[in-house]
Amino acid sequence: MNSFHFAAGHLRYLLIFDSKGAEPAASLRNSLINEGAEFKELYAGSGRDLKWISEEISSQKNGTCLYAALETGLLEKLETAAVCAGYLPEEIQFIPSGSRRRIFCAHCHHISITDCENPPVQCSSCGRYLKVSGSRSGYWQAYLAVDREAF
Numbered sequence: 001m002n003s004f005h006f007a008a009g010h011l012r013y014l015l016i017f018d019s020k021g022a023e024p025a026a027s028l029r030n031s032l033i034n035e036g037a038e039f040k041e042l043y044a045g046s047g048r049d050l051k052w053i054s055e056e057i058s059s060q061k062n063g064t065c066l067y068a069a070l071e072t073g074l075l076e077k078l079e080t081a082a083v084c085a086g087y088l089p090e091e092i093q094f095i096p097s098g099s100r101r102r103i104f105c106a107h108c109h110h111i112s113i114t115d116c117e118n119p120p121v122q123c124s125s126c127g128r129y130l131k132v133s134g135s136r137s138g139y140w141q142a143y144l145a146v147d148r149e150a151f
């Protein structure tokens with residue numbers, strides 16, 4: 001699983017995770033504690049809904065850095081809520097905790113939802129085998145997937 005990049009220097013931090021996102025959350029928590037940073041953790045499991053999370057995001061003060069490790073579907077909705085609440089792109093970091101991803105094929109520009117559990121994944125449009133990067137486009141709302149032979 002991916003890990004968060006700790007962005008030091010923010011006034012406070014909000015960490016939201018589910019059971020599958022607990023590992024990167026724990027690593028970030030240690031960094032926050034070591035820095036003596038002000039932070040709040042929210043566990044988004046056991047039937048917690050988007051409304052509850054959106055209210056927590058909206059109630060944060062300006063300058064809060066948001067980290068979330070959640071299932072892809074909830075993560076996409078959370079991103080919309082964060083932007084509506086006024087978070088800047090540089091204040092948001094997401095790690096999808098499940099294996100399903102919305103991917104953007106760099107070859108044919110097709111967007112599809114696929115299971116990324118067993119790489120490489122195959123584009124449903126051009127048939128190329130792709131490597132899914134950790135880079136997510138807010139514009140396309142998808143992860144960049146490039147030809148596996150490109151590396």
